[in-house]
Amino acid sequence: xxxxxxxxxxxxxxxxxxxxxxxxxxxxxxxxxxxxxxxxxxxxxxxxxxxxxxxxxxxxxxxxxxxxxxxxxxxxxxxxxxxxxxxxxxxxxxxxxxxxxxxxxxxxxxxxxxxxxxxxxxxxxxxxxxxxxxxxxxxxxxxxxxxxxxxxxxxxxxxxxxxxxxxxxxxxxxxxxxxxxxxxxxxxxxxxxxxxxxxxxxxxxxxxxxxxxxxxxxxxxxxxxxxxxxxxxxxxxxxxxxxxxxxxxxxxxxxxxxxxxxxxxxxxxxxxxxxxxxxxxxxxxxxxxxxxxxxxxxxxxxxxxxxxxxxxxxxxxxxxxxxxxxxxxxxxxxxxxxxxxxxxxxxxxxxxxxxxxxxx
Amino acid sequence: xxxxxxxxxxxxxxxxxxxxxxxxxxxxxxxxxxxxxxxxxxxxxxxxxxxxxxxxxxxxxxxxxxxxxxxxxxxxxxxxxxxxxxxxxxxxxxxxxxxxxxxxxxxxxxxxxxxxxxxxxxxxxxxxxxxxxxxxxxxxxxxxxxxxxxxxxxxxxxxxxxxxxxxxxxxxxxxxxxxxxxxxxxxxxxxxxxxxxxxxxxxxxxxxxxxxxxxxxxxxxxxxxxxxxxxxxxxxxxxxxxxxxxxxxxxxxxxxxxxxxxxxxxxxxxxxxxxxxxxxxxxxxxxxxxxxxxxxxxxxxxxxxxxxxxxxxxxxxxxxxxxxxxxxxxxxxxxxxxx
Numbered sequence: 001x002x003x004x005x006x007x008x009x010x011x012x013x014x015x016x017x018x019x020x021x022x023x024x025x026x027x028x029x030x031x032x033x034x035x036x037x038x039x040x041x042x043x044x045x046x047x048x049x050x051x052x053x054x055x056x057x058x059x060x061x062x063x064x065x066x067x068x069x070x071x072x073x074x075x076x077x078x079x080x081x082x083x084x085x086x087x088x089x090x091x092x093x094x095x096x097x098x099x100x101x102x103x104x105x106x107x108x109x110x111x112x113x114x115x116x117x118x119x120x121x122x123x124x125x126x127x128x129x130x131x132x133x134x135x136x137x138x139x140x141x142x143x144x145x146x147x148x149x150x151x152x153x154x155x156x157x158x159x160x161x162x163x164x165x166x167x168x169x170x171x172x173x174x175x176x177x178x179x180x181x182x183x184x185x186x187x188x189x190x191x192x193x194x195x196x197x198x199x200x201x202x203x204x205x206x207x208x209x210x211x212x213x214x215x216x217x218x219x220x221x222x223x224x225x226x227x228x229x230x231x232x233x234x235x236x237x238x239x240x241x242x243x244x245x246x247x248x249x250x251x252x253x254x255x256x257x258x259x260x261x262x263x264x265x266x267x268x269x270x271x272x273x274x275x276x277x278x279x280x281x282x283x284x285x286x287x288x289x290x291x292x293x294x295x296x297x298x299x300x301x302x303x304x305x306x307x308x309x310x311x312x313x314x315x316x317x318x319x320x321x322x323x324x325x326x327x328x329x330x331x332x333x334x335x336x337x338x339x340x341x342x343x344x345x346x347x348x349x350x351x352x353x354x355x356x357x358x359x360x
Numbered sequence: 361x362x363x364x365x366x367x368x369x370x371x372x373x374x375x376x377x378x379x380x381x382x383x384x385x386x387x388x389x390x391x392x393x394x395x396x397x398x399x400x401x402x403x404x405x406x407x408x409x410x411x412x413x414x415x416x417x418x419x420x421x422x423x424x425x426x427x428x429x430x431x432x433x434x435x436x437x438x439x440x441x442x443x444x445x446x447x448x449x450x451x452x453x454x455x456x457x458x459x460x461x462x463x464x465x466x467x468x469x470x471x472x473x474x475x476x477x478x479x480x481x482x483x484x485x486x487x488x489x490x491x492x493x494x495x496x497x498x499x500x501x502x503x504x505x506x507x508x509x510x511x512x513x514x515x516x517x518x519x520x521x522x523x524x525x526x527x528x529x530x531x532x533x534x535x536x537x538x539x540x541x542x543x544x545x546x547x548x549x550x551x552x553x554x555x556x557x558x559x560x561x562x563x564x565x566x567x568x569x570x571x572x573x574x575x576x577x578x579x580x581x582x583x584x585x586x587x588x589x590x591x592x593x594x595x596x597x598x599x600x601x602x603x604x605x606x607x608x609x610x611x612x613x614x615x616x617x618x619x620x621x622x623x624x625x626x627x628x629x630x631x632x633x634x635x636x637x638x639x640x641x642x643x644x645x646x647x648x649x650x651x652x653x654x655x656x657x658x659x660x661x662x663x664x665x666x667x668x669x670x671x672x673x674x675x676x677x678x679x680x681x682x683x684x685x686x687x688x689x690x691x692x693x694x695x696x697x698x699x
Contacts (some may be wrong), residue, residue: 339605
């Protein structure tokens with residue numbers, strides 16, 4: 001039987017009896033408060049981005065509402081030189097990797113296909129093909145292994161992605177070569193309108209054994225438990241013992257994207273049930289019980305969220321529309337005469353309009 | 361200058377070895393490429409020489425071979441992937457088209473994907489299904505990829521090194537039926553500085569018809585040109601080598617001279633390289649053309665069983681017929697004009 005790892009109950013009680021507590025023994029209340037602040041800040045980014053989409057400033061936004069603990073708990077366990085390969089919903093992970101809020105918005109505003117330099121933040125930019133990034137993480141991990149480095153590749157994907165061949169292939173390769181990679185599956189219960197039961201008749205975590213790697217199931221709304229299991233998986237990978245599959249049980253409280261309408265396919269009662277297990281309110285309850293989250297501390301957290309939101313909006317307004325000739329800029333890294341001909345032809349075509357404007 | 365006579369297969373092997381010696385970030389991934397040296401022995405001896413970390417036998421998953429190569433590129437490696445047979449490339453299609461081809465563009469140049477994808481391709485070897493395909497046009501239609509094919513040992517040796525040295529992803533199509541073709545190879549040539557990879561090669565000069573092809577059919581085209589010569593027709597044979605980009609300068613120069621163009625490939629006619637070259641040449645030198653471009657290609661059918669492939673693959677006689685059509689003259693065998 002798989003046991004769900006939990007250190008903090010939905011009511012914000014920390015029994016302190018799990019042996020996993022050892023993995024987070026150094027995380028004091030001050031650090032827990034920082035995790036709380038992260039979660040509040042990324043929820044504010046979600047709220048702001050959703051509003052910006054409604055105002056026509058973004059074409060689309062994929063909220064992570066409800067998955068804050070899974071993403072913050074795992075991302076804050078990473079070392080600076082670890083490398084993340086996520087899907088398109090890992091905005092909280094990117095936040096932890098130092099990506100500015102505005103850089104999260106660029107692809108959804110439609111001004112570029114990437115918001116940041118992957119090497120600067122040690123995180124690949126959003127991957128829209130479901131599960132494709134798990135192979136990139138595995139390959140990157142093979143590279144780390146080849147170079148004798150002790151960094152780890154971490155890949156994020158959802159329950160829907162586990163049905164993709166690429167995810168299975170990545171797990172085969174990772175296990176075979178004992179690659180230092182962590183497979184972090186956020187089971188948020190829904191792949192657009194398809195429930196997780198359509199992806200798997202058994203618990204996802206049980207797949208790990210078949211691929212020859214340990215699997216651990218964690219309460220994905222418990223930031224401390226997520227951090228504990230991620231730390232263990234990272235440590236295992238650094239030791240040279242190979243990959244781990246983590247299934248974080250969480251819930252996508254919002255729509256798949258701003259274009260989606262979940263009322264068409266799921267009951268309000270289910271959402272209400274998960275609201276009771278909200279990752280942020282449970283940590284708040286705990287921190288209040290220890291006297292850490294004072295009114296003053298809460299005000300400071302909200303001030304941080306306000307600042308993040310203000311920067312987001314200011315940054316968005318400052319994003320310039322891209323130059324048309326940038327269409328051709330990076331298709332190849334070396335000259336390609338076929339594309340150069342097209343570029344030159346289009347440049348001359350555009351110049352005709354400039355010339356016409358001068359004449360009139 | 362050191363040169364040696366070797367087969368096309370050995371020339372690729374020698375080119376791979378030289379590229380691996382020149383750059384320790386070059387690593388090879390594929391099925392059966394290590395101990396066995398590949399089903400066609402193209403990587404023979406390389407694992408023994410460079411070790412299991414640089415010549416990796418992978419599990420049987422083509423999408424993963426390409427997908428992990430992308431990750432290795434992120435980590436600063438220069439992977440060379442072997443796809444065992446042309447028809448096995450399709451499981452990797454998504455990683456090639458959605459990832460390999462786009463990553464440099466997606467990241468505004470931050471991530472380079474200096475991948476080489478080696479693909480034994482084409483028919484003429486009496487193989488089972490999925491072992492004789494010519495899938496090159498799928499990839500020439502995909503921006504972000506370079507696509508090359510070689511026809512002789514010298515180009516095989518040079519172009520494989522140039523492909524590996526390129527910072528762009530390159531599909532390297534190897535004509536299986538020419539693996540055993542021998543030729544002289546100048547061993548000093550390397551991938552440093554682009555010589556062969558982007559440019560077409562005029563194999564034999566002529567004045568009446570331009571015959572454009574690549575890969576396994578170059579040899580057939582040369583044979584056709586020799587027969588035509590005996591009939592008083594002068595054929596200029598061009599080996600494209602690069603399928604993306606296409607060296608239209610070389611082809612245009614030739615057609616401007618001859619006024620007639622025949623394109624031949626094993627791949628299906630519709631949407632193939634022949635269509636692209638016919639259109640490109642018609643745009644570039646319409647007023648030099650004395651006849652519509654003629655295509656001599658495989659049919660729009662799945663690759664047939666071995667006993668039927670001789671009807672599907674362009675051969676000497678079909679090329680001569682195509683040349684007759686381009687010259688508006690009766691078929692040299694039957695004396696009739698075949699429309």
